[in-house]
Structure formats: structure tokens, C-alpha cells
């Protein structure tokens with residue numbers, strides 16, 4: 001027993017105590033397993049009921065999953081943190097859902113990007129996630145039905161909006177089915193042959209270079225900064241190059257087994273990116289939802305005020321307003337609006353009725369549960 005690597009190293013814990021504790025853990029594991037199996041049976045029955053109602057039934061219910069995770073966090077007795085407990089249940093739900101059929105998800109790749117991390121955070125490990133090289137390709141794959149959902153970035157708290165994503169909505173009939181907010185931590189990564197004082201070039205995506213600008217000015221003022229197509233591509237390059245470093249996140253660092261010279265080098269400690277889940281169906285209310293729409297206005301004085309005034313009057317909390325050039329005619333603009341609430345809420349309906357009358361065109365992009373984790 002003494003050569004057991006788990007044997008107690010402190011004076012007070014005897015082998016007998018530890019053995020008893022391990023027996024208790026074994027017993028708890030068996031009970032947890034029996035409960036998880038029972039839960040999985042239940043989820044399978046739900047799937048059969050849904051299938052009996054309609055052969056087109058959608059097994060995945062984002063609003064229900066958001067409610068489950070919120071309830072788990074509210075009831076969590078500790079000592080595990082709420083996020084940890086919810087993460088475990090996220091995986092249990094993911095595995096239960098995959099019993100029926102694993103979800104197929106496309107994300108803006110390559111592998112190792114924050115978007116992959118967002119896909120994993122939202123759908124769990126049992127979904128089959130495929131990287132695609134461009135945002136419009138993610139849209140196309142979902143439209144074609146080749147995958148069930150897509151994951152694309154939409155805004156970063158320090159650098160602002162991802163224009164490609166907003167523009168893709170203009171030509172698409174897809175719906176927003178969910179959102180994921182990810183805390184973004186950037187690390188300075190090198191391959192095994194590069195020393196700290198030899199770094200002469202730093203690769204990253206332009207957004208990440210911008211998010212670490214002050215840190216780079218202070219620590220590597222003379223290194224050349226080279227923008228590449230993604231953080232993961234930056235990591236891939238430094239794997240085989242000398243005297244270069246990449247700025248990228250955990251997924252890329254792990255994927256390419258790079259050394260972390262410095263961690264969490266982002267200028268804003270609360271740096272976060274919001275991602276959208278795109279699909280082809282509406283999502284019922286979860287109780288805490290957001291709605292997105294795009295509206296085109298006639299080009300006249302006071303147009304923007306007219307557009308947003310109904311939201312204010314109906315006390316709807318607008319969380320984002322973005323302007324993009326319209327594809328139809330020079331100097332025409334469209335407005336992307338996010339607000340709290342669901343299309344089924346009476347107040348939201350009342351405000352939208354008025355918006356419809358005032359705008360020349362309104363397209364509802366969907367109501368969806370606000371990011372839980």
C-alpha cells in the first residue's frame with residue numbers, strides 16, 4: 001500500500017481513512033452513473049415522443065437547455081463553482097442528445113480558434129463540429145442542410161463588430177438560435193526552438209493584435225506584427241519557425257503544443273467575444289431571451305430616431321445598434337438591432353408593429369436564449 005501514489009503524505013491521514021473515503025467515492029460514482037443512465041433513458045423517451053408528434057421533430061431545444069443550466073447554477077450547493085457544475089451538466093445533456101443523433105455543427109475554423117471553443121462550450125463534446133474557412137461558408141452549409149447549426153463570431157468587447165457576420169445575414173434566411181459569450185484570453189506562444197529574447201516577429205489575427213496592442217508596445221516594441229487569417233494559423237506557423245511567436249488562445253496552444261511565454265496578455269482583462277448560433281428554425285421563449293433584427297430605413301432626417309423610439313416607449317432594453325451600408329444603392333444604410341425580450345412577448349410585439357410601419361424593410365433574425373455560461 002505504501003507505494004500507492006495516492007497514499008497519504010501528511011501525518012494525520014491513515015491508509016484506513018483514505019480507503020474508507022475511496023470506497024465512499026466508488027459508491028457515489030455508481031450511484032451517479034445509475035442516475036445519469038436513468039436521465040439518458042428519459043431524454044431518449046422525450047426524443048421518441050417528439051418523433052411520434054412529427055417526423056421533422058427537432059430534438060435539440062436551446063431554450064430548454066438554457067433553463068436546465070440556469071436551474072443547475074441556481075441550485076448548486078457547492079463546493080464546485082456554478083460554472084463548473086453547469087459545464088458538467090452541459091456535457092451530460094450533450095451526450096443524452098447524441099444518443100438520438102449527434103448534432104452536426106459547422107464553425108468558423110480552422111481548428112484551434114476561439115470559435116471552436118465557443119462551439120464546444122455551447123454544444124458540448126458529443127456534437128460533431130467541423131471547421132470551415134469562411135463565415136459565408138458556415139452560412140451556406142447550414143442553409144444547405146449539410147449541418148444542423150453554425151457558429152460564427154459577431155462582436156468583441158474591445159474591437160467591436162465582425163462585419164462579415166452581419167453582412168452574411170443580409171443575404172440569408174437563417175435564424176439566430178442562440179449566443180455564446182466567451183472570455184478571451186490571449187497568450188504569447190512559441191515553438192520549442194525560440195527563446196524569449198529572440199522573438200523578432202509576432203503573428204496573430206488582426207483583432208487579436210489590436211486587443212494586445214498596449215502589451216506588445218510595452219514588451220515587444222521592435223518585433224514585426226504580422227496579421228494572418230486566424231490565431232490558429234498563427235500558432236501553426238510558429239510551430240515550424242524560429243524566432244517567431246503567435247498570439248492565440250488555449251485551444252491553439254494545446255493543438256500545436258506550444259510553449260506559453262506569457263499568459264493573459266490582452267489589454268482589457270474583461271475581453272470577451274460574442275458568438276451566434278445560426279440555424280433554420282425559431283426558438284420558443286426560455287424566460288431570458290434576446291431578439292435580433294435588421295431594419296432598412298428610408299433615407300430621411302430623423303429616420304434612426306423614428307426607428308428606435310418605439311423600443312424606448314415600450315421600455316424594451318436595446319443592447320446593441322449597428323449601422324451597415326445597404327447593398328442596395330450608395331449611401332443607404334441598414335440597422336442591426338439587438339434587444340432583450342422574445343418575439344412572443346406582448347410588449348415586444350407592440351414595439352415591432354410600430355417598427356414595421358416606420359421602416360422600409362424589417363427582417364427578424366430570431367429570438368434566442370441569452371448566453372448562460
Ligand SMILES: C=C(O[C@@H]1C=C(C(=O)O)C=C[C@H]1O)C(=O)O
Nearest residue numbers: 043046059060061064065093096
Ligand atoms: C430531453 C430533451 O431534449 C434535448 C435534451 C435535453 C436534456 O438532455 O436535458 C434538453 C433539451 C433538448 O436539447 C427535451 O426537450 O427535454
